[in-house]
Amino acid sequence: MDSTDIDRSPAGRADFAAVSKTVLREAGIGLALVVLIIVFSVTTQHFLTASNITNILTQVTINLVLSIGMTFVILIGGIDLSVGSVLSFCAVVAGTVMTLPGLDPALAVTLAVISAVIAGIGFGLFNGFISAYWAIPSFIVTLGTLNIARGAALQVTNASTIYSFPAAFNAFGSRTIYGVPVLFLIALLLVAIAWFVLAKTVFGRVLYGIGNNEEAARLAGHNIFFYKIAAFTICGALVGIGAIIYMARLNIASPIIGIGFELNAIAAVIIGGTSLSGGRGSVVGTLLGACIIGVLANGLILLGLSDFMRQMITGFVIILAVILDKYRERLTKA
Numbered sequence: 001m002d003s004t005d006i007d008r009s010p011a012g013r014a015d016f017a018a019v020s021k022t023v024l025r026e027a028g029i030g031l032a033l034v035v036l037i038i039v040f041s042v043t044t045q046h047f048l049t050a051s052n053i054t055n056i057l058t059q060v061t062i063n064l065v066l067s068i069g070m071t072f073v074i075l076i077g078g079i080d081l082s083v084g085s086v087l088s089f090c091a092v093v094a095g096t097v098m099t100l101p102g103l104d105p106a107l108a109v110t111l112a113v114i115s116a117v118i119a120g121i122g123f124g125l126f127n128g129f130i131s132a133y134w135a136i137p138s139f140i141v142t143l144g145t146l147n148i149a150r151g152a153a154l155q156v157t158n159a160s161t162i163y164s165f166p167a168a169f170n171a172f173g174s175r176t177i178y179g180v181p182v183l184f185l186i187a188l189l190l191v192a193i194a195w196f197v198l199a200k201t202v203f204g205r206v207l208y209g210i211g212n213n214e215e216a217a218r219l220a221g222h223n224i225f226f227y228k229i230a231a232f233t234i235c236g237a238l239v240g241i242g243a244i245i246y247m248a249r250l251n252i253a254s255p256i257i258g259i260g261f262e263l264n265a266i267a268a269v270i271i272g273g274t275s276l277s278g279g280r281g282s283v284v285g286t287l288l289g290a291c292i293i294g295v296l297a298n299g300l301i302l303l304g305l306s307d308f309m310r311q312m313i314t315g316f317v318i319i320l321a322v323i324l325d326k327y328r329e330r331l332t333k334a
Helices: 003-008 010-043 050-075 083-098 105-133 138-157 167-173 182-200 202-212 214-219 224-250 261-271 283-302 307-333
Strands: none
Touching: 010 283, 050 083, 050 182, 050 202, 050 224, 050 261, 050 283, 083 105, 083 138, 083 224, 083 261, 105 138, 105 167, 105 224, 167 224, 182 202, 182 224, 182 283, 202 214, 202 224, 214 224, 261 283, 261 307, 283 307
């Protein structure tokens, strides 16, 4: 039997069809990003300059880190509306620790990072436990947490901004390697870790299983309560890391930062191909989705559009992504 016969066999045709569906389903996100880059490169003068590319990667970083955590939550069919407010709380906690008098700068930064991550984990545990134990939709739970975290951040700081961080910490936030921000490289490392967990571990497969059919996952003997709490806890930990990245980038910790960040994170995840109903998606798609949002925002600014117009266009893009998600779902089932 020659290679032509193999390719034309039923098994060969099935494999080709499966590969074609995967390419159409996943590559479309990357194609959309390429098209955006080409359009803005042609229509603006400074889009492809080294400084602007560095700027885009810097802007993408915080949303990407939050979106990684959001991917874990959405994969199980949940959603976290509190990440922006929790980020502000984690930032002010870390800022307070980092500016304590008498601490060695290295120790201050280390304790600040730990405190931010612990604060994020605490809110993640709270969201996951309330949602899983009482079977309350995570939309409602995290809407309440949104207000709790924001109010706590304002209370802790008395609505004031924290600054005067160690010089080495501030310098780290603007450091680049061959034009690529170090903060973005950290975000890529987190993407790689998340990809491994979701694609190569039993834990990741169970998360997908819960999103696809929670009852089936339960009947298979998996502790759904544990996995739901774990997904929200991972999200909270990444919010804590995102808070440190925000502080390193802007050199401040404010109780009013993070407003609307949850919407950008959700948008990046959905644009990246993760289904709102759970059970389907990837963190690589989330990376591309975050890049699309960052490129779109930057390109619209270079085109001279007002902030109001940029918000409107971004909103249309999010709606379009949700519509396309329905077609991707049909393609997956076909």
